[in-house]
Amino acid sequence: MDWKDILSRKIESGELTREEFAEPVSSTEEKDTGPLSVSTDRKGRKGKTAVIVEGFTASDAEVAQVAAWLKTRLGTGGSCRGGEILIQGDVADKVKVLLRERGYKVK
Numbered sequence: 718m719d720w721k722d723i724l725s726r727k728i729e730s731g732e733l734t735r736e737e738f739a740e741p742v743s744s745t746e747e748k749d750t751g752p753l754s755v756s757t758d759r760k761g762r763k764g765k766t767a768v769i770v771e772g773f774t775a776s777d778a779e780v781a782q783v784a785a786w787l788k789t790r791l792g793t794g795g796s797c798r799g800g801e802i803l804i805q806g807d808v809a810d811k812v813k814v815l816l817r818e819r820g821y822k823v824k
Contacts, residue, residue: 752822757809767795768809770802770816783819790815 727733753772759765770787773780777800784797787804791811795804804812813823 752824753816755809755813755816755823757807765805766807768804768806768812770804770812771800773800773802783816786819787812787815 724733751772751774753770756769756771758767758769773783777797780800780802781797784795784802784804787802788795791804791806791808793805793808795802797803816823
């Protein structure tokens, strides 16, 4: 018996609800941060493209959470340092869409 079977039995019995495992619904209200800057960069990366998101005024923990969410949704690697997020690959358009979906202003 694997974890999927265990979860489905707990949901059927009423111990757990399906909403506990659903992805959070995106908020349509905008966050109280300034506009985020999304740019593409290749310098110092041996020709590989990376997307940099700057302009966060939130705590480092919240920025790290947004970075982890973006990396998961895009299926790419990346990092988060000093209030900016670096996402590997040429995915600037997708990053902008996802950040707007999450309620951030993006320019």
